[in-house]
Amino acid sequence: MKLMSSACPRNCYSTCSIKVGVENNTVKCIEPHDKNLATPEGPCIKGLAYVERANSKDRILYPQKRVAQGKYQRISWDEAIDTIAHKLSYYKKNFGPHSLMFFASSGMSGLLNGVSTNFWRLFGGATTTYGNLCWPAGLEGTRLTLGANKHNVPWDIENAKLIVVWGKNPAETNIQQMIPIEKAQQKGAKYIVIDPRRTPSAERANSLYQIKSGTDGALALGLAREIIENDWIDHDFIKKNVAGFELFKERVQAYTPEKVADICRITASSILELAKLIGTIKPMTLVPGYGMQRYENGGQTTRCLLALSVITGNIGKKGACWHYANLQSYIFDDLKEPESYYPGSEHPCFRRKVSMAKLGEDMLKMVNPEIKMIWVERGNPLTQNPNTNRVREAFRRADFCVVVEQFMTDTAHEADIILPAKNMFEQSDIIGSYWNPYVQLKQKVVEPAGEVKPETEIYYLLAHKLRMDKNEISKNIPEPSDAGIEKYLKQFLKPFPEITLEGLKEGPMLAKSFEEIPFSDHIFPTPSGKIELYSEEAKARWGADPLPDYVPLTQNKPFPLQMLSPNSHNRIHSQFGNLKVIKQFEPEAYLFVHPNDAEARGIADNEKVELFNNEGKACVRVRFDLGVRLGNVVLTNGHWGVNGAASNMFTEGIETDMGHGAAFHNTWVDIRKGQK
Ligand SMILES: Nc1nc2c(c(=O)[nH]1)N[C@H]1C(S)=C(S)[C@@H](COP(=O)(O)OP(=O)(O)OC[C@H]3O[C@@H](n4cnc5c(=O)[nH]c(N)nc54)[C@H](O)[C@@H]3O)O[C@H]1N2
Ligand SMILES: Nc1nc2c(c(=O)[nH]1)N[C@H]1C(S)=C(S)[C@@H](COP(=O)(O)OP(=O)(O)OC[C@H]3O[C@@H](n4cnc5c(=O)[nH]c(N)nc54)[C@H](O)[C@@H]3O)O[C@H]1N2
Ligand SMILES: [Mo]
Numbered sequence: 001m002k003l004m005s006s007a008c009p010r011n012c013y014s015t016c017s018i019k020v021g022v023e024n025n026t027v028k029c030i031e032p033h034d035k036n037l038a039t040p041e042g043p044c045i046k047g048l049a050y051v052e053r054a055n056s057k058d059r060i061l062y063p064q065k066r067v068a069q070g071k072y073q074r075i076s077w078d079e080a081i082d083t084i085a086h087k088l089s090y091y092k093k094n095f096g097p098h099s100l101m102f103f104a105s106s107g108m109s110g111l112l113n114g115v116s117t118n119f120w121r122l123f124g125g126a127t128t129t130y131g132n133l134c135w136p137a138g139l140e141g142t143r144l145t146l147g148a149n150k151h152n153v154p155w156d157i158e159n160a161k162l163i164v165v166w167g168k169n170p171a172e173t174n175i176q177q178m179i180p181i182e183k184a185q186q187k188g189a190k191y192i193v194i195d196p197r198r199t200p201s202a203e204r205a206n207s208l209y210q211i212k213s214g215t216d217g218a219l220a221l222g223l224a225r226e227i228i229e230n231d232w233i234d235h236d237f238i239k240k241n242v243a244g245f246e247l248f249k250e251r252v253q254a255y256t257p258e259k260v261a262d263i264c265r266i267t268a269s270s271i272l273e274l275a276k277l278i279g280t281i282k283p284m285t286l287v288p289g290y291g292m293q294r295y296e297n298g299g300q301t302t303r304c305l306l307a308l309s310v311i312t313g314n315i316g317k318k319g320a321c322w323h324y325a326n327l328q329s330y331i332f333d334d335l336k337e338p339e340s341y342y343p344g345s346e347h348p349c350f351r352r353k354v355s356m357a358k359l360g361e362d363m364l365k366m367v368n369p370e371i372k373m374i375w376v377e378r379g380n381p382l383t384q385n386p387n388t389n390r391v392r393e394a395f396r397r398a399d400f401c402v403v404v405e406q407f408m409t410d411t412a413h414e415a416d417i418i419l420p421a422k423n424m425f426e427q428s429d430i431i432g433s434y435w436n437p438y439v440q441l442k443q444k445v446v447e448p449a450g451e452v453k454p455e456t457e458i459y460y461l462l463a464h465k466l467r468m469d470k471n472e473i474s475k476n477i478p479e480p481s482d483a484g485i486e487k488y489l490k491q492f493l494k495p496f497p498e499i500t501l502e503g504l505k506e507g508p509m510l511a512k513s514f515e516e517i518p519f520s521d522h523i524f525p526t527p528s529g530k531i532e533l534y535s536e537e538a539k540a541r542w543g544a545d546p547l548p549d550y551v552p553l554t555q556n557k558p559f560p561l562q563m564l565s566p567n568s569h570n571r572i573h574s575q576f577g578n579l580k581v582i583k584q585f586e587p588e589a590y591l592f593v594h595p596n597d598a599e600a601r602g603i604a605d606n607e608k609v610e611l612f613n614n615e616g617k618a619c620v621r622v623r624f625d626l627g628v629r630l631g632n633v634v635l636t637n638g639h640w641g642v643n644g645a646a647s648n649m650f651t652e653g654i655e656t657d658m659g660h661g662a663a664f665h666n667t668w669v670d671i672r673k674g675q676k
Contacts, residue, residue, distance in 0.1 A: 002023070005505060005507050006020050007033075009431050014174055014436070015431065020443075022445045025446045027445065028051065035506075036440075038437075039436065046570065046572060063080035063451070064417070065079075066415065066417070080417055081465050084402055091373050098125060101127045101354075104378050105378055109431045110431050113455075120349075121349055122472055125349025127352045127366065129356050132356055136659025145526070145533070146322065151325070152319075153516050154326075155180050156319060158319075160189055162281035163190070165289070166289065169199040170289075172569040173567050192274070193207075196211060198628075200569070212264055212629065218255060219263075221304050222255040224304075225252040226272060226279070227278060228249055234311070243528045243532050245533055247533070285320060286306075291564075295656065296553060298657060306324075309322045310531050316521070316522060321519075328511070329439050332430075355655060357385075357654060358654075360386075360392070361653055363391075363395075370398075372400065374395060374402070377421070378404075378421075382410035383637075386648050387648065389615060400416050403417075409640060410574075420450060425444065425446050426448040427485065428485055429441070437514050457480035460473070555668060557614065560631070561597065563650060565648075569585075570582045572638075574637075589646070592624075593624065598624060605623065606621060608621050611650070611671050612650075612672070613650050613668060613670065614652075616649035616650050618641075633669065
């Protein structure tokens, strides 16, 4: 058996380096890779499940066309390409290129994803999307304040004396982060978690502050008030590096411990206790997650939290940082964030865009031309984008839909033609990470199974079928051979002589620009060149208050339970849940409910109930969970609707205040007895 270096290309903090054991063109095992200092102990259970996933008999291996609702029949690639090329020409000629919708999401990362955009540009454009389901409110809140999204290397957490994990659940979503957290604890550090749920990450913490969901901004401002009041601030750091401190100081005056206690539903004394920890223990690493920014106030909430790191001077030092997103490995223009999320920032042929958060609603609103044909790759919008029923309605209103997929997902079930998608072992590509600092190669280790073709090859065939300009094709779409792909990837590496394809084949590499402790030079690329607690740009771009503030959520729905739909331990969103090895842990979707909320409705543990609101209803099994706050229910996202309940059946589709993210947790539901 041969062991080959590779990396996991899922949309996940960890982005583990791995070694793949291969024999007879088959993936046999996944092993740890010791060259990645952030992920030395090897991947999670999902990483290990790749062996089943790569060899699964449920994989889609051939092009298929729909012959009746829910029924598909194998067709040849010739027929698939002919049919699709014909449809593309027809809609473009009769309704213009914007009658085509190109939808891609985060199912597979890599530089080659840019080839898809190249194709649609050569086609003359298409309707695309703006915004992002994941993290943009927090990215933007951070960018406005610090000027860039980068943080200390993951292993630096070991040097912290106080670690505050706020709206993140690393024990499930970034398991390797628990390694330096534990090391720091062994050296005497205190570890605090702030989350409406008692998560597995909270099990090892010194304390959990279980606040009311969506109120973090108020807590942060209340803490800042106490820290300023007690003079625990870093005067020197503020004087040299911070713009707007005096105004911020005025702003927090209103957030007395009593007021904050009332908003966040934790005691005033615990607010004082937490303020003292944050104010007096140095260095502090604050680890905000993406959970607390999935609200309509997510951008402002992020700015409130970040202010705590700023006024205590916990930026740009060993053991001290704001650990939100580390985009240091995103060195290639194609991967630059977050500018690419803004509408109008791309080629004019992509000027027509719909919001990721409001996908269904926006698609249905499109006129002149209406959306006639949809192309989906690397995404599962029927489960992952908000408001499944609206998304389904929009998909069904279009005439024709192509889905490139590995498995029969909810979205694949909407396709007229399904094309078999590659997996991570079947094509080499360069990937970055938003947590560890490495540039990595996800390496081709086997030939594609069945008749699978990577997207790059599908586009190559389509481009020729559509008789696009040969010169343009050769500039924009790699030849479908291993050598063609390598040649294409090498072009990207040219400006970075320190990173070579040969080196990447052995393991992760660092760009020359890599900084172990960013911002230690106190250079902040904001308009004022300082950390901006006061940001004119926040107002100009997003209509937000230039100062961080707590903005209460609008709850105008007649449903009493606020539903959180965080990520789950054993899946990456809608991936992996279909595998046997994963099903043994999560055979079906569970709704986690506080026993008192269930009892009040006469509902027993393990009972199947109806979950409903204005957006949808579904039957789901209740699990009592004393770790859930009274008034919250939890349904992790990524379950497939075809199996019963999926969280986005209930989300409305609301954008965050900044960055065009999705306010998934702005969702209220109710449950009642009886299976419908
Ligand atoms: N309610 C709720 N919804 C959420 C969230 C939440 O917190 N709550 N979180 C959101 C977040 S953070 C994210 S990042 C999104 C993720 O949303 P998506 O990116 O849509 O989700 P995934 O399930 O990771 O991947 C989508 C599909 O890509 C396919 N795929 C994998 N590799 C390839 C490939 O090489 N080619 C092609 N064509 N397909 C491939 C997989 O089989 C999978 O079906 O979900 C969001 N949805
Ligand atoms: N196993 C696994 N790992 C993953 C993923 C996965 O699907 N599965 N997805 C990857 C991706 S794309 C992403 S975006 C990341 C996300 O990973 P995380 O940053 O951990 O984000 P979430 O899981 O969405 O939510 C984290 C926590 O926020 C809490 N939360 C919800 N509302 C609030 C609130 O109002 N205040 C506070 N303080 N906390 C709140 C939730 O209860 C949850 O415990 O994980 C990545 N890693
Ligand atoms: Mo995400």
